[in-house]
Amino acid sequence: xSSGGRPGLEFFLQDALTLAPKLLGCTxxxxxxxxxxxxxxxxxxxxxxxxxxxxxxxxGGRRTKRNEVMYSAGGHAYLYFVYGMHTCxxxxxxxxxxxxxxxxxxxxxxxxxxxxxxxxKVEEATKLCSxxxxxxxxxxxxxxxxxxxxxxxxxxxxxxGDVADTETLVCTxxxxxxxxxxxxxxxxxxxxxxSSHLSTRNxxxxxxxxx
DNA sequence: TGACCGATGAAT
DNA sequence: TTCATCGGTCAT
Numbered sequence: 001x002s003s004g005g006r007p008g009l010e011f012f013l014q015d016a017l018t019l020a021p022k023l024l025g026c027t028x029x030x031x032x033x034x035x036x037x038x039x040x041x042x043x044x045x046x047x048x049x050x051x052x053x054x055x056x057x058x059x060g061g062r063r064t065k066r067n068e069v070m071y072s073a074g075g076h077a078y079l080y081f082v083y084g085m086h087t088c089x090x091x092x093x094x095x096x097x098x099x100x101x102x103x104x105x106x107x108x109x110x111x112x113x114x115x116x117x118x119x120x121k122v123e124e125a126t127k128l129c130s131x132x133x134x135x136x137x138x139x140x141x142x143x144x145x146x147x148x149x150x151x152x153x154x155x156x157x158x159x160x161g162d163v164a165d166t167e168t169l170v171c172t173x174x175x176x177x178x179x180x181x182x183x184x185x186x187x188x189x190x191x192x193x194x195s196s197h198l199s200t201r202n203x204x205x206x207x208x209x210x211x
Numbered sequence: 212t213g214a215c216c217g218a219t220g221a222a223t
Numbered sequence: 224t225t226c227a228t229c230g231g232t233c234a235t
Contacts, residue, residue, distance in 0.1 A: 048218075055218065056218090057218085061233095064232075065231085066230085066231060066232085067231095080218085080230090081230055081231085082217060082218065082219070082227035082229095082230085082231095083218095083219050083220080083227090083228075083229080083230095083231080084217085084219095084227075084229035084230070085220080085227075085228055085229075086218095086219050086220075088218060088219085090218090090234075103218060105218085129223095131219070132219075132221070133220065134219085134220075138217060145227090154216050174218075175218070176217080176218055177218060179216095180218095199216085199219090210214075
């Protein structure tokens with residue numbers, strides 16, 4: 001995939017485990033209600049394949065009002081509220097009904113950095129989007145964007161990109177899913193280890209399995 | 212209707 | 224390592 005354009009629907013119809021590493025290097029864009037154009041390069045993702053994966057919201061075919069959009073066709077935005085104070089941004093993947101998604105965990109700020117600093121109330125670039133809750137706060141992404149179509153929306157979209165030749169893709173176990181039994185240790189988290197914008201919580205230590 | 216529990220982050 | 228904080232989920 002080459003950089004620059006918006007990937008077609010078929011890109012998002014891939015299953016979560018295939019899509020998650022491919023989202024690394026892509027850029028997430030958000031144009032806020034105030035017209036501020038914010039964007040960041042994706043450097044950390046996690047795949048939530050659904051089905052038997054206990055860490056997925058759609059585990060065992062569970063279907064509720066909250067996870068409904070996770071069952072929509074790939075390319076939709078799935079946002080949810082967690083821990084009583086944080087919003088997480090996911091890219092729905094796979095065919096309609098699959099119930100798969102990729103959680104975007106960290107970005108490298110690219111556009112509108114001053115706005116992100118204001119939104120986050122911090123100055124350090126490495127603290128702006130280095131976590132799923134942080135990047136939503138920095139980009140101003142809220143629950144009202146749940147269900148947004150990333151292929152057609154003029155508010156939120158993904159720009160194609162690649163992992164640079166000088167960068168090495170690495171996968172690790174997912175963060176914060178220790179309750180998911182054996183699924184907790186599967187290497188469904190993908191990072192660009194050279195990035196200084198990874199989520200600090202377990203930044204990049206407990207792994208080394210190259211793709 | 213209510214108790215419990217997070218796909219977290221920030222402070223200590 | 225602790226805790227703030229509250230919607231979703233599931234058991235009554």
